[in-house]
Amino acid sequence: MNLQKIKINPQKLYHGCIFMAVAHAVTVGEYPELNYEHSWDNINYCMNNSQGCRGTITFDKKYIIAVFQDTSVKTPYQDAMNFFKDAPEAIVELAKSETFQYVLENIDGEIKPYITAAFWGTWDELYSILEYDEIMKNGAHILAVQLMESQEALRACDEYYGLTDKQMDLILSLSKQRSQTDFFIPIILEKTDVLCGDMSEIRVSMGELNIKLE
Secondary structure (H helix, E strand, O other): OOOEEOOOOHHHHHHHHHHHHHHHHHHOOOOHHHOOOEEEEOOEEEEEOOOOEEEEEEEOOOEEEEEEEEOOOOOOOOOHHHHHOOOOHHHHHHHHHOHHHHOEEEEOOEEEEOOOEEEEEEOOOEEEOOOHHHHHHOOHHHHOOOOOOHHHHHHHHHHHHOOOHHHHHHHHHHHHHHHHOOOOOOEEEOOOOOOOOOHHHHHHHHHHOOEEEO
């Protein structure tokens, strides 16, 4: 398997992940049973569709690393490092210390990262040992909405969550603000009646995005 550049724009990927995490945070009060589907842990964005597929993307200042674990993929287990052939040492070390930590499984009595697809690179370009279609088939399909343009993604979220017009406006404005400012600079969200339901769940999800509720 040869290393190849893949057709995912790193900036659009980041904006899409922020968008989906914000949509989740805005609606999780109404659907607290879905609180596991999207989370943000420092530089790591995690997804879980509860149907055997999960993934984590590490957004470092220099590098981006994405790994996916799809239990429906009927391929033999292989060492996670196989997916990082020819990757720079800095990316390998970052994957070991950050990204891999979210996909650990017991493999024959040893705790190891178990992944079925991966890509990595910089904020300029991304690479994989797999072709794009194979990456998507083997786990990255969980990124379907995150890879859409914003209006298409909003329609997909509306179909999933049943959004009000005010929720749509808040998702668009808040995701734009979060993706265009330093992630580690807090955003203060004024009190709004758009957020409803279990406010503790909302505060957790917003807090993961460094968005503070007044």
